[in-house]
Amino acid sequence: MNRRLSILLLIAPSMAVLLGVFLIPMLLMFLLSLQDEAEQFSLANYLLLVQDPYYLELLWRTIRVSLWTVLCTLLLGFPVAMFMANASGRVRGIVAVLILAPHLISVVIRNFGWVVILGEKGWINETLLWLGLIDKPLRLLYNELGVVIGLTDAFIAYMVLAIATSLYGIDTSLYKAAAILGASRIRTFFSVTLPLSLPGVVAGITLVFSLSMSAFVTPALMGGSSVKVIPVIAYEQIMSTLNWPLGAALAFLLLGSSILLVSLFARLVETKRYKEVFTA
Amino acid sequence: MSSLNSMIDVELRNIQKRFQQNVVVKDFSLQVERGEFVSFLGPSGCGKTTTLNMIAGFLEPDEGDLFIKGKRMNGVPPYKRELGMVFQTYSLFPHMTVAENVAYGLKLRKVGRAEIEERVKRVLDLVKLPHVRDRYPKQLSGGQRQRIAIARALVIEPSLLLLDEPLSNLDAKLREELRDELKRLHQEIGVTTIFVTHDQEEALSLSDRIVVLNHGCVEQIGTPTEIYNQPASEFVHTFIGKTNKLSGRVTAVAAGRVTVETDGGLTVEAGEQRQPFVAGQRVHVFIRPEKIRLTDAGRTPNGGSGQLVMASFLGAFTECEVRVGDHLLSVKVQMVDSTLNLNPGQTVGCSWNSDDVLIMPAARDAG
Amino acid sequence: MKKLNWLGIITGLILLAVNLPFVIIIPSSLTAAGYLSFPPQGFSWQWYEKILDRPEFIDSLWFSLQLAFVTAILATLIGTLAAFALSKYQFRGSRVVNALLLSPLTVPTLIIGIAVLMFFTRIGLAGTFTGLLLAHILISIPYVVRLVLTGLSMFDYTLEKAGYMLGARPFRVFWDVTLPLIRPAIVSGMIFSFLTSFDNVTVSLFLISPGTTTLPLAIFNYMQETLDPLVASISTVVILLSLVFIVLLEKVYGLERLFGLTSQSH
Numbered sequence: 044m045n046r047r048l049s050i051l052l053l054i055a056p057s058m059a060v061l062l063g064v065f066l067i068p069m070l071l072m073f074l075l076s077l078q079d080e081a082e083q084f085s086l087a088n089y090l091l092l093v094q095d096p097y098y099l100e101l102l103w104r105t106i107r108v109s110l111w112t113v114l115c116t117l118l119l120g121f122p123v124a125m126f127m128a129n130a131s132g133r134v135r136g137i138v139a140v141l142i143l144a145p146h147l148i149s150v151v152i153r154n155f156g157w158v159v160i161l162g163e164k165g166w167i168n169e170t171l172l173w174l175g176l177i178d179k180p181l182r183l184l185y186n187e188l189g190v191v192i193g194l195t196d197a198f199i200a201y202m203v204l205a206i207a208t209s210l211y212g213i214d215t216s217l218y219k220a221a222a223i224l225g226a227s228r229i230r231t232f233f234s235v236t237l238p239l240s241l242p243g244v245v246a247g248i249t250l251v252f253s254l255s256m257s258a259f260v261t262p263a264l265m266g267g268s269s270v271k272v273i274p275v276i277a278y279e280q281i282m283s284t285l286n287w288p289l290g291a292a293l294a295f296l297l298l299g300s301s302i303l304l305v306s307l308f309a310r311l312v313e314t315k316r317y318k319e320v321f322t323a
Numbered sequence: 324m325s326s327l328n329s330m331i332d333v334e335l336r337n338i339q340k341r342f343q344q345n346v347v348v349k350d351f352s353l354q355v356e357r358g359e360f361v362s363f364l365g366p367s368g369c370g371k372t373t374t375l376n377m378i379a380g381f382l383e384p385d386e387g388d389l390f391i392k393g394k395r396m397n398g399v400p401p402y403k404r405e406l407g408m409v410f411q412t413y414s415l416f417p418h419m420t421v422a423e424n425v426a427y428g429l430k431l432r433k434v435g436r437a438e439i440e441e442r443v444k445r446v447l448d449l450v451k452l453p454h455v456r457d458r459y460p461k462q463l464s465g466g467q468r469q470r471i472a473i474a475r476a477l478v479i480e481p482s483l484l485l486l487d488e489p490l491s492n493l494d495a496k497l498r499e500e501l502r503d504e505l506k507r508l509h510q511e512i513g514v515t516t517i518f519v520t521h522d523q524e525e526a527l528s529l530s531d532r533i534v535v536l537n538h539g540c541v542e543q544i545g546t547p548t549e550i551y552n553q554p555a556s557e558f559v560h561t562f563i564g565k566t567n568k569l570s571g572r573v574t575a576v577a578a579g580r581v582t583v584e585t586d587g588g589l590t591v592e593a594g595e596q597r598q599p600f601v602a603g604q605r606v607h608v609f610i611r612p613e614k615i616r617l618t619d620a621g622r623t624p625n626g627g628s629g630q631l632v633m634a635s636f637l638g639a640f641t642e643c644e645v646r647v648g649d650h651l652l653s654v655k656v657q658m659v660d661s662t663l664n665l666n667p668g669q670t671v672g673c674s675w676n677s678d679d680v681l682i683m684p685a686a687r688d689a690g
Numbered sequence: 691m692k693k694l695n696w697l698g699i700i701t702g703l704i705l706l707a708v709n710l711p712f713v714i715i716i717p718s719s720l721t722a723a724g725y726l727s728f729p730p731q732g733f734s735w736q737w738y739e740k741i742l743d744r745p746e747f748i749d750s751l752w753f754s755l756q757l758a759f760v761t762a763i764l765a766t767l768i769g770t771l772a773a774f775a776l777s778k779y780q781f782r783g784s785r786v787v788n789a790l791l792l793s794p795l796t797v798p799t800l801i802i803g804i805a806v807l808m809f810f811t812r813i814g815l816a817g818t819f820t821g822l823l824l825a826h827i828l829i830s831i832p833y834v835v836r837l838v839l840t841g842l843s844m845f846d847y848t849l850e851k852a853g854y855m856l857g858a859r860p861f862r863v864f865w866d867v868t869l870p871l872i873r874p875a876i877v878s879g880m881i882f883s884f885l886t887s888f889d890n891v892t893v894s895l896f897l898i899s900p901g902t903t904t905l906p907l908a909i910f911n912y913m914q915e916t917l918d919p920l921v922a923s924i925s926t927v928v929i930l931l932s933l934v935f936i937v938l939l940e941k942v943y944g945l946e947r948l949f950g951l952t953s954q955s956h
Binding site: 046049050052053054056057058060061063064065067068069071072075119120122123125126127129135136138139140141142143144145146147148149150151152153154155156157158159160162164166169196199200204208253254256257259260263264274277278281282287290291294297298301 | 696697698700701704705707708709710711712713714715718726727729767768769771772774775776779781787790791793794797798799800801802804805806807808809810812824825827828831835885888889891892895896906909910913914917921922925928929932933935936939940944945946948949950
Binding site for chain 2: 846848849851852853854855856857858859860862866867870871
């Protein structure tokens with residue numbers, strides 16, 4: 044068979060799906076976001092989003108929750124990544140399976156589990172009440188704390204994996220070199236481990252931030268009606284209010300702000316020195 | 324014609340191959356006789372592998388014709404050519420046992436089960452590995468894998484065996500062992516073989532004839548001794564082994580003998596050359612290190628005396644560097660023929676036979 | 691005296707925390723009480739029996755399984771073909787094709803869901819099985835492509851040459867040599883697609899028809915109205931089902947390797 048024809052036949056099905064279920068819909072959504080109710084071209088939707096304090100507060104809440112999630116996954120994930128990097132192959136494999144397997148089970152179920160744990164009559168509150176440490180249930184759910192807990196649980200594996208990958212790459216003789224030069228273990232961490240794991244940390248932060256910004260299920264289930272974030276409002280605009288142009292504009296606000304913040308972050312981190320050390 | 328051709332197993336007629344604008348094989352013609360062992364020798368990028376791939380059928384020549392057993396093969400896909408091929412990376416199917424690997428070609432040819440059994444056994448005996456038949460390739464050493472790959476190629480009784488640098492992935496000692504093994508196999512079964520290599524020792528020791536290639540052009544086709552002793556070009560001479568290269572000018576040509584005055588102040592006499600020279604011509608003089616003898620200091624008939632700069636003992640021989648005039652000559656001394664003390668700084672004599680001197684015209688622009 | 695391994699302790703606690711939600715659901719589903727409580731009261735299968743009284747859960751489980759199955763087959767087929775083109779042929783534009791194939795990963799699935807809804811409403815595919823299936827295939831393709839490409843990058847194409855030289859025709863070589871050697875990558879792509887579809891909420895959310903819904907979405911909707919042990923029992927069923935596939939994936943490919951590949955470019 045002709046080479047060109049083979050290539051064409053091999054990629055045609057995937058390109059058709061990509062075009063019809065991704066590229067055209069995205070383009071259409073963009074056009075729709077630029078329409079007013081009379082289907083005329085207008086920037087009204089975007090102007091509304093940047094002028095109405097309600098939407099600015101919404102955007103800020105979404106970013107705030109994402110930043111907290113990034114911080115929590117980073118602080119909790121780093122030790123796990125370090126443990127994996129130091130562990131033998133077998134132990135590392137077990138840790139990897141235990142942290143990754145939950146990701147293959149629906150997030151709805153995972154959130155339900157947290158609701159059972161964190162609820163007013165949940166395992167934590169009942170235990171603390173029984174121990175007499177508190178006299179009325181703590182509010183761990185249906186607020187931003189609940190959403191951050193849920194998102195941290197949902198995305199910590201990505202952070203761990205990103206950091207662990209960069210830690211695997213560190214030449215272990217560097218630790219010996221630092222020790223021989225007289226560095227304590229804490230000193231070694233700050234002068235060898237941390238700087239050399241930066242690419243992994245940056246990748247993890249970027250990934251977890253983008254995922255958190257667009258998370259829908261966890262804010263809906265663990266934030267309730269009090270923690271509305273952009274994805275939840277976008278869903279409501281599309282499915283309840285049926286204001287599609289505004290829903291489309293919200294989707295692009297989410298996509299745009301997420302991309303903007305991530306690239307700003309990259310600008311900030313990737314100093315000249317960083318580039319010289321980490322890019323070939 | 325046909326009766327003449329009956330002993331020719333492979334014929335390449337003016338084969339040419341381009342990749343985009345680059346000509347990678349240029350006007351390659353060759354006839355390989357039945358049972359002959361021919362090597363394609365040259366540095367990487369010389370076109371040897373491209374030519375082999377055209378013979379195998381993985382590439383089509385842009386121009387020229389290819390005949391195998393008298394049949395024109397242009398446009399025939401590899402799976403219809405009935406050839407055997409052994410690859411540098413062994414290329415045994417990792418998910419099949421040794422026996423399954425070897426039997427695969429026979430199965431495709433719908434050979435009966437009993438006969439497959441028999442032929443697999445015979446060929447494994449031939450490569451002296453009957454005991455590994457139920458192992459997987461991963462469980463074999465590199466040398467064993469390559470023997471099995473050879474067995475797999477031979478079992479279908481190919482009209483032609485193609486070897487694509489089969490020894491390159493082995494370490495030095497194994498390489499030599501398997502080289503001898505290849506020689507024995509070829510003598511035993513006499514299959515027409517084309518062998519691609521960049522290693523001149525392999526080519527010299529195995530081949531009936533060698534084709535030296537450079538930049539897609541055939542530099543020389545000849546027997547190993549012809550290639551070694553009467554190189555057709557400077558490239559062939561320098562590629563085949565280490566050499567000393569001295570620039571100079573022809574001062575006299577008489578009775579087939581050429582005398583050259585080198586720029587470093589040596590007078591070199593040379594025996595008969597493949598090409599004519601005239602007095603005054605700029606030339607290069609080549610003498611191989613192993614053709615130079617070290618003597619006690621003093622007058623030598625063809626050579627000169629100088630200072631020993633360095634001597635490295637390498638077991639079977641010693642490599643020396645001697646400064647003679649302005650030249651730094653590299654000399655290979657076999658310890659049996661020398662009771663010399665080789666101390667750096669001492670004065671030694673260097674001499675050689677005029678028949679071992681090779682002269683090539685200097686390129687016009689070369690200094 | 692052995693020093694306390696702080697890293698180990700922290701790691702242990704975190705591993706416990708991420709698995710806790712699932713561990714806790716199982717005892718909660720076996721409670722005899724009519725509400726979620728801690729500690730669970732008594733032991734009973736009643737909440738499993740109640741699943742049978744709720745046809746919407748049974749139907750949606752069956753619907754989700756069918757959808758995931760068809761998605762897995764088609765996404766794997768389509769993705770594998772594309773991966774072959776990219777790995778075997780160096781053609782002009784192959785980098786663009788590669789980037790395009792992975793591009794759905796760069797857009798949140800929620801946004802893809804919204805966009806697809808808008809387009810499919812115009813062409814009459816919204817709310818149809820085909821529409822939902824196409825969207826699920828789209829979000830699975832990047833994973834399949836990445837897995838199979840990695841599998842192929844470790845495949846030595848001279849093995850195919852060796853097959854040809856022994857007299858095998860192209861299809862025979864593919865069947866006898868290529869396919870067996872990249873099977874782990876293809877099978878993992880298939881299982882991963884299955885789970886991607888089976889777990890999905892954010893795309894299905896916009897594309898299901900009023901009558902039929904996927905199981906995660908049914909649970910999601912139910913949870914917004916009521917929180918009772920029924921959610922626990924149906925979740926337990928899903929957890930056990932998913933575990934089968936997770937164990938399979940770990941055996942065939944290894945989860946760490948899998949995630950290393952699939953989380954690269956979100």
